[in-house]
Amino acid sequence: MPTNKIGHSFSPDSGAVVGIVGLGYVGLPTAIGFHASEFEVWGCDKSLKVIDALKSGLNPVGDHELDSTIPPYGTAGWNLSNSVEKIAPLCDVILVTVPTPITSDLKPDLSHILDAGDKIFSSIDKAKHTTIVLESTVYPGVTNQVWRPLIQRYGLEEGVNVDIAYCPERFNPGDTEHTVRKVARVIGCNNKEIGEGLVEFYKNLTEEDVRFVGKIEVAEAAKVIENVQRDINIALVNELARILPAMDVDVEDVLSAAATKWNFHRYTPGVGVGGHCIPVDPYYMIQRAADVGVPAGLITAARAVNRSMPSHVAGVVTDLMWNAGVPAGEAKVLLLGWSYKAEVGDPRETPAEPLAATLIGKNISVGAWDPHIDSAMYPEGVIPVDDFSEAAGYDMVILVTAHKACLEIDWMGLLDNMRTPIVYDGRRVLDLEVLQSMGWKTYAVGRPANGN
Amino acid sequence: MPTNKIGHSFSPDSGAVVGIVGLGYVGLPTAIGFHASEFEVWGCDKSLKVIDALKSGLNPVGDHELDSTIPPYGTAGWNLSNSVEKIAPLCDVILVTVPTPITSDLKPDLSHILDAGDKIFSSIDKAKHTTIVLESTVYPGVTNQVWRPLIQRYGLEEGVNVDIAYCPERFNPGDTEHTVRKVARVIGCNNKEIGEGLVEFYKNLTEEDVRFVGKIEVAEAAKVIENVQRDINIALVNELARILPAMDVDVEDVLSAAATKWNFHRYTPGVGVGGHCIPVDPYYMIQRAADVGVPAGLITAARAVNRSMPSHVAGVVTDLMWNAGVPAGEAKVLLLGWSYKAEVGDPRETPAEPLAATLIGKNISVGAWDPHIDSAMYPEGVIPVDDFSEAAGYDMVILVTAHKACLEIDWMGLLDNMRTPIVYDGRRVLDLEVLQSMGWKTYAVGRPANGN
Numbered sequence: 095m096p097t098n099k100i101g102h103s104f105s106p107d108s109g110a111v112v113g114i115v116g117l118g119y120v121g122l123p124t125a126i127g128f129h130a131s132e133f134e135v136w137g138c139d140k141s142l143k144v145i146d147a148l149k150s151g152l153n154p155v156g157d158h159e160l161d162s163t164i165p166p167y168g169t170a171g172w173n174l175s176n177s178v179e180k181i182a183p184l185c186d187v188i189l190v191t192v193p194t195p196i197t198s199d200l201k202p203d204l205s206h207i208l209d210a211g212d213k214i215f216s217s218i219d220k221a222k223h224t225t226i227v228l229e230s231t232v233y234p235g236v237t238n239q240v241w242r243p244l245i246q247r248y249g250l251e252e253g254v255n256v257d258i259a260y261c262p263e264r265f266n267p268g269d270t271e272h273t274v275r276k277v278a279r280v281i282g283c284n285n286k287e288i289g290e291g292l293v294e295f296y297k298n299l300t301e302e303d304v305r306f307v308g309k310i311e312v313a314e315a316a317k318v319i320e321n322v323q324r325d326i327n328i329a330l331v332n333e334l335a336r337i338l339p340a341m342d343v344d345v346e347d348v349l350s351a352a353a354t355k356w357n358f359h360r361y362t363p364g365v366g367v368g369g370h371c372i373p374v375d376p377y378y379m380i381q382r383a384a385d386v387g388v389p390a391g392l393i394t395a396a397r398a399v400n401r402s403m404p405s406h407v408a409g410v411v412t413d414l415m416w417n418a419g420v421p422a423g424e425a426k427v428l429l430l431g432w433s434y435k436a437e438v439g440d441p442r443e444t445p446a447e448p449l450a451a452t453l454i455g456k457n458i459s460v461g462a463w464d465p466h467i468d469s470a471m472y473p474e475g476v477i478p479v480d481d482f483s484e485a486a487g488y489d490m491v492i493l494v495t496a497h498k499a500c501l502e503i504d505w506m507g508l509l510d511n512m513r514t515p516i517v518y519d520g521r522r523v524l525d526l527e528v529l530q531s532m533g534w535k536t537y538a539v540g541r542p543a544n545g546n
Numbered sequence: 547m548p549t550n551k552i553g554h555s556f557s558p559d560s561g562a563v564v565g566i567v568g569l570g571y572v573g574l575p576t577a578i579g580f581h582a583s584e585f586e587v588w589g590c591d592k593s594l595k596v597i598d599a600l601k602s603g604l605n606p607v608g609d610h611e612l613d614s615t616i617p618p619y620g621t622a623g624w625n626l627s628n629s630v631e632k633i634a635p636l637c638d639v640i641l642v643t644v645p646t647p648i649t650s651d652l653k654p655d656l657s658h659i660l661d662a663g664d665k666i667f668s669s670i671d672k673a674k675h676t677t678i679v680l681e682s683t684v685y686p687g688v689t690n691q692v693w694r695p696l697i698q699r700y701g702l703e704e705g706v707n708v709d710i711a712y713c714p715e716r717f718n719p720g721d722t723e724h725t726v727r728k729v730a731r732v733i734g735c736n737n738k739e740i741g742e743g744l745v746e747f748y749k750n751l752t753e754e755d756v757r758f759v760g761k762i763e764v765a766e767a768a769k770v771i772e773n774v775q776r777d778i779n780i781a782l783v784n785e786l787a788r789i790l791p792a793m794d795v796d797v798e799d800v801l802s803a804a805a806t807k808w809n810f811h812r813y814t815p816g817v818g819v820g821g822h823c824i825p826v827d828p829y830y831m832i833q834r835a836a837d838v839g840v841p842a843g844l845i846t847a848a849r850a851v852n853r854s855m856p857s858h859v860a861g862v863v864t865d866l867m868w869n870a871g872v873p874a875g876e877a878k879v880l881l882l883g884w885s886y887k888a889e890v891g892d893p894r895e896t897p898a899e900p901l902a903a904t905l906i907g908k909n910i911s912v913g914a915w916d917p918h919i920d921s922a923m924y925p926e927g928v929i930p931v932d933d934f935s936e937a938a939g940y941d942m943v944i945l946v947t948a949h950k951a952c953l954e955i956d957w958m959g960l961l962d963n964m965r966t967p968i969v970y971d972g973r974r975v976l977d978l979e980v981l982q983s984m985g986w987k988t989y990a991v992g993r994p995a996n997g998n
Contacts, residue, residue, distance in 0.1 A: 315803075355716055356730070398844075
């Protein structure tokens with residue numbers, strides 16, 4: 095008889111052991127959180143570099159909020175390993191927080207989920223019950239499609255020695271308010287009893303609402319549409335950032351005016367969206383809609399707008415340099431910020447990359463300065479600027495990321511070093527009047543070129 | 547020397563007289579509001595029927611919240627006329643609240659604005675200063691394009707004896723919280739001094755924020771994008787209402803789960819959007835974007851989704867009846883609600899109309915019951931149901947409008963009178979479990995047909 099722990103294995107008091115597979119932006123704070131709630135925790139990452147860093151008390155991910163919270167190695171209940179097969183049989187609940195990127199042809203790449211699943215299902219202890227929870231973003235249907243066949247393959251029995259569930263992560267990089275301990279969570283599970291057990295389980299992690307929402311696909315779809323909705327709302331302000339300046343109207347004036355209405359949602363246009371969620375998740379839904387033969391025209395249109403913002407901006411800034419008399423073939427542009435989001439050191443899917451690539455394709459030399467980004471992370475062709483004070487000879491500065499450090503540079507000093515004093519605010523965060531009074535020629539996304 | 551009242555003609559104390567041209571949903575409460583703030587008010591509508599009703603103390607528009615607030619004819623400061631030419635020379639500020647519908651080819655119909663402008667500009671008193679404010683929804687550029695030529699044509703001088711401004715109405719039918727006295731307003735004006743004077747003026751009407759936002763086009767665009775944003779967000783949930791059931795997932799479960807996230811905007815799918823704003827205003831922006839040669843692909847895609855919801859629902863319900871064994875050519879459908887919005891007696895752009903037309907085109911007989919709608923307002927082919935208790939022989943009931951009266955019908959009684967007991971919830975407001983337990987076969991927009 096297997097020791098069926100259903101219903102009593104979800105609290106630290108009952109000795110439940112938690113495994114976290116994938117110690118990245120999501121997994122690491124989750125592991126730390128459950129450990130802080132007095133669970134026995136096994137943190138697992140296939141990268142030995144990550145495990146070694148953590149054993150030395152160093153934070154291998156960019157989120158420095160975590161630095162002081164990493165338990166010293168050797169602390170009771172804080173275990174680390176790079177072997178999934180080793181930790182899986184020791185755990186009662188295993189959370190999988192591996193990446194789900196998109197492939198170069200914009201299809202969801204599920205290989206990490208399949209790989210983690212393969213290792214977990216093949217090695218859990220059949221003599222007891224293990225709950226395996228996917229937190230990675232996927233399209234509706236993935237958890238059951240990818241993991242369910244593994245249950246049978248490895249001689250397990252759902253509801254007896256294994257159950258699977260889905261609880262989407264809601265990590266918001268750079269956001270110190272909505273941390274893993276302060277966000278509401280939703281749980282989908284084929285087994286209602288386990289789903290409700292997981293509600294109690296996650297209440298150890300977060301002080302906000304935790305809700306069982308029914309079957310796995312509901313929770314999967316919820317995660318995707320959260321990001322689809324953001325993508326669409328950002329796409330709208332980006333589309334307006336193209337339309338309104340052509341009518342000699344500044345999109346920001348209009349958005350601020352509209353935002354006085356009680357039910358308006360304020361979003362800000364920019365050079366493009368980036369990161370591991372918004373530019374990625376909508377493709378999951380588009381792909382899945384195509385599979386079931388239903389049009390996803392709106393979601394697709396939003397993607398088209400946001401995805402084309404970098405090349406749109408590249409076109410605008412090229413014209414500005416041309417009009418300012420910069421000779422073709424000699425133009426030099428400095429990107430301020432490379433990361434996809436302010437105060438985050440993460441270049442994934444950053445719009446800076448297609449922006450730089452488009453400019454380089456026009457024979458424009460592109461330098462980049464971002465104090466949150468390691469110089470080695472820039473793609474080929476982009477010239478890293480390490481010492482900002484030596485940035486010189488540029489024809490244009492483009493504010494790409496609203497890092498505090500980028501806003502607070504020595505604008506007067508940079509002005510002296512420019513060949514042509516053009517600044518383009520790609521995030522609508524600069525005080526252009528002040529810059530103009532210094533002598534900068536100021537432009538911004540969504541603003542008429544005449545500065546109206 | 548003209549008596550230039552700029553700067554001192556915007557308060558009731560200084561004897562400013564206010565004219566309101568167009569006493570519909572927006573104009574009437576506006577006129578009542580300014581009168582209540584002790585202005586001398588001239589209410590004007592070209593319809594003698596409207597003026598006569600108001601003189602008798604009757605409310606000619608559907609908004610019964612107003613009934614008790616209409617001043618008795620003869621009350622000091624409460625003047626009514628159907629002649630714009632008569633009232634224009636008497637007023638210091640004239641607000642124009644005429645309709646801006648779309649033409650049958652989906653272009654904005656500006657004839658009412660032009661007509662009102664023509665009458666006003668030709669008859670105002672040149673010996674003083676008159677401020678003329680457009681409140682009707684238009685696309686950016688209309689106020690100046692349509693009205694500015696009239697200034698010269700009628701021998702007026704901007705800034706001397708006339709100024710024009712734009713202050714978009716934010717009337718929300720059926721919403722007792724955000725009335726004309728409780729919404730923030732934005733004002734665009736070519737003349738900053740007048741714009742700021744109008745801020746003080748409108749503060750007599752509303753207790754919320756009033757803001758001068760710069761030039762007229764900013765305020766015009768703000769109004770349009772408020773509705774464009776709503777259209778897009780509703781279109782997203784409608785698109786998901788088609789995609790998710792194909793994956794055997796109920797869109798409402800997903801939206802409720804996503805809504806637990808701190809920054810999710812909760813919208814509800816339905817049989818389509820209606821009214822004088824959301825299905826209309828986006829075409830203004832699409833038209834104007836086309837004029838300036840910039841793509842509006844996202845706004846257009848959203849319109850396509852919402853505009854096709856009635857025919858999508860018509861297709862779904864037809865299949866349901868076919869599957870239930872209803873013989874083709876004999877099917878009878880009853881629409882519960884006809885108005886575009888709950889608790890409002892307004893059939894403008896209601897999705898009920900294309901829904902009914904599509905069903906009728908399939909040889910399905912369509913009846914309609916809506917206690918807020920006069921039977922004479924139904925289009926040809928729709929059979930008005932006056933006495934609900936006599937509704938009999940139907941194969942399906944479609945909840946089109948979430949009027950309280952429609953939700954609270956005698957469902958048991960209706961069930962007995964049905965030929966086939968199918969109910970389709972087109973607004974996701976019915977308790978389908980309760981109806982199912984009565985014996986109804988229940989379906990809903992965005993819900994898998996198997997009821998999952």
